[in-house]
Amino acid sequence: MxxxxxxxxxxxxxxxxxxxxxxxxxxxxxxxxxxxxxxxxxxxxxxxxxxxxxxxxxxxxxxxxxxxxxxxxxxYKCDRVKHLLNSAREYVARVYTAAEKVFGSAFIIEGELKSRLLIHTKSPVMPLDMGISWDFILNIPFVPASSVKGLARSYFEANKIVVGGLDADELFGSEEGGVGYIVFFDAYPVSCQEKLIEPDVITPHYPGDRIDELSATPTPIVFPAIAPKTVMHFPVAVNVKLIGKKIGGQGLGKEITAIISNIAKALESGVGAKTSVGYGRIKIVKY
Structure with missing residues (x-):
């Protein structure tokens, strides 16, 4: 035997x-x-x-x-990290104030996570199989501005959204069209209910990209995720001077509202990794 x-x-x-x-x-x-x-x-x-x-x-x-x-x-239970979340809230408020002065129009889009959020899982700053984007100074996870911009741009392109005659390339910028008119900043959690971080697990069955039942070796991978019911602040600015010169006129309220409301819809469609299986769902509370 x-x-x-x-x-x-x-x-x-x-x-x-x-x-x-x-x-x-x-x-x-x-x-x-x-x-x-x-x-x-x-x-x-x-x-x-x-x-x-x-x-x-x-x-x-x-x-x-x-x-x-x-x-x-x-x-990272909520009662232990209130001071960290308050620091993040204050930081976003300072970013908003500065952005409003520089660009002429700024917003904070507030959303509550309805499911766990994963972000930058393939390029973690910590030595984990699946990591999470982490702010070195504030000591909390965050959503990089580049991720928010990429999500918003994809939403505008997929839905063929045009604002004031400007398409996604002109609004967000391109190699041919130059710098865009919408400015994104890092987004942070500002409050939570029970936990800010909670453990999650996936179990890959196949090594690499090859699907072969004979070589299937289920291997659980445990990783951190931002917990549901966490409230996030997403600061966004619109460069009023530049966009005003492009589309003409001084009354840009309608155009700016259209830009921000569509960015909010983009966020509700899912943020971060694994959105196709329900992660990163956000309910926009206000902006």
């Missing part, structure tokens, strides 16, 4: 001194989360190479993912 091979996945916990030292997140205003995770990743891996972390080196990233995700979910 052939005995099954032993698997290090039976070990339930990753153990190393670096995890205790860097991933408790007991003092978030003074502790940089990204730096702490990177430091823990390197130091703990060294312990694993010496056989002292409790798991096989080949399984290290998987176990580290789980631990970091769990630590973030536990530490």
């Amino acid at each position: 052939v005995k099954p091979a032993k698997s290090s996945r039976r070990v339930s916990e990753l153990r190393c001194e670096a995890i205790k030292k860097y991933l408790s997140f007991e003092n978030l205003p003074l502790q940089n989360v990204v730096s702490s995770v990177l430091k823990a990743f390197v130091d703990c891996f060294v312990e694993c190479l010496d056989g002292g972390c409790g798991v096989d080196v080949s399984d290290y990233i998987s176990f580290f993912n789980r631990f970091v995700t769990r630590a973030l979910a536990e530490s």
